[in-house]
Amino acid sequence: MKCLADTRTFLPLRCVHFLWKEDKVAWIRASFGTNYVPILSGAISGSSRNITPDNWYSSVQLVDELRKHKLTYVGTVKKNKREIPGSFLPDRTGQEGSSFFDFKSNKTVVSYVPKKCKAVLLISSMHHTPKVDQYTG
Numbered sequence: 310m311k312c313l314a315d316t317r318t319f320l321p322l323r324c325v326h327f328l329w330k331e332d333k334v335a336w337i338r339a340s341f342g343t344n345y346v347p348i349l350s351g352a353i354s355g356s357s358r359n360i361t362p363d364n365w366y367s368s369v370q371l372v373d374e375l376r377k378h379k380l381t382y383v384g385t386v387k388k389n390k391r392e393i394p395g396s397f398l399p400d401r402t403g404q405e406g407s408s409f410f411d412f413k414s415n416k417t418v419v420s421y422v423p424k425k426c427k428a429v430l431l432i433s434s435m436h437h438t439p440k441v442d443q444y445t446g
Contacts, residue, residue, distance in 0.1 A: 313349040316361075323352040342366030347374055354378040359435055368392070372416055372434050381435035386418070388430060393418070399428035410439040 312324040325348055346366055357379055364385040369392040372382045388398055397409065397420040409420040419431040 311345060311349060313352065323349050325349055342368055342371045343374065346371055347378065350375065350378065350380055353380065356380070359383060364430075367432055369416065369432065372432055376415065376434055381433075383433045383435050384431070386430040386432050388428070393430060396420075397428065397430055399426050408439075412437060 310324050310326050312321040314321045325345055342362070342365070346360065346362065350360055355378060359381045360375060361383050364387045367382075367384045367386040368390060375382050386393060394411070397411070397418065399422070405422060405425055407422045411418045415434055415437070417433045417436050419433075421429045421431065423429060
């Protein structure tokens with residue numbers, strides 16, 4: 310079962326049963342996030358709220374779909390996603406503590422390098438400036 314919960318009250322707003330055998334075709338045709346996050350977020354559609362899941366759900370297509378429902382998205386992205394440019398992936402030349410930003414059609418993708426040869430990828434439809442908060446981290 311997958312649930313959408315409110316971060317202030319910790320109460321579930323909507324839950325969806327996921328049964329592997331019945332939903333196997335959906336897994337093959339599109340990502341789980343693109344199929345199920347819009348269903349889960351239907352309870353808050355049009356509310357201008359933010360969705361923040363883990364990287365298992367994240368994709369550029371999902372961010373675009375949620376924008377249609379007036380919802381923003383902030384989350385990490387797996388490095389193996391097709392839509393992530395190769396320049397965002399970790400390499401030996403990345404300077405520790407550096408960030409690389411890309412802005413496209415109301416989406417921001419960030420590659421943050423916490424350690425040499427490691428990168429954390431983020432996607433946001435909520436943030437549109439190359440600003441990093443120096444006091445958090």
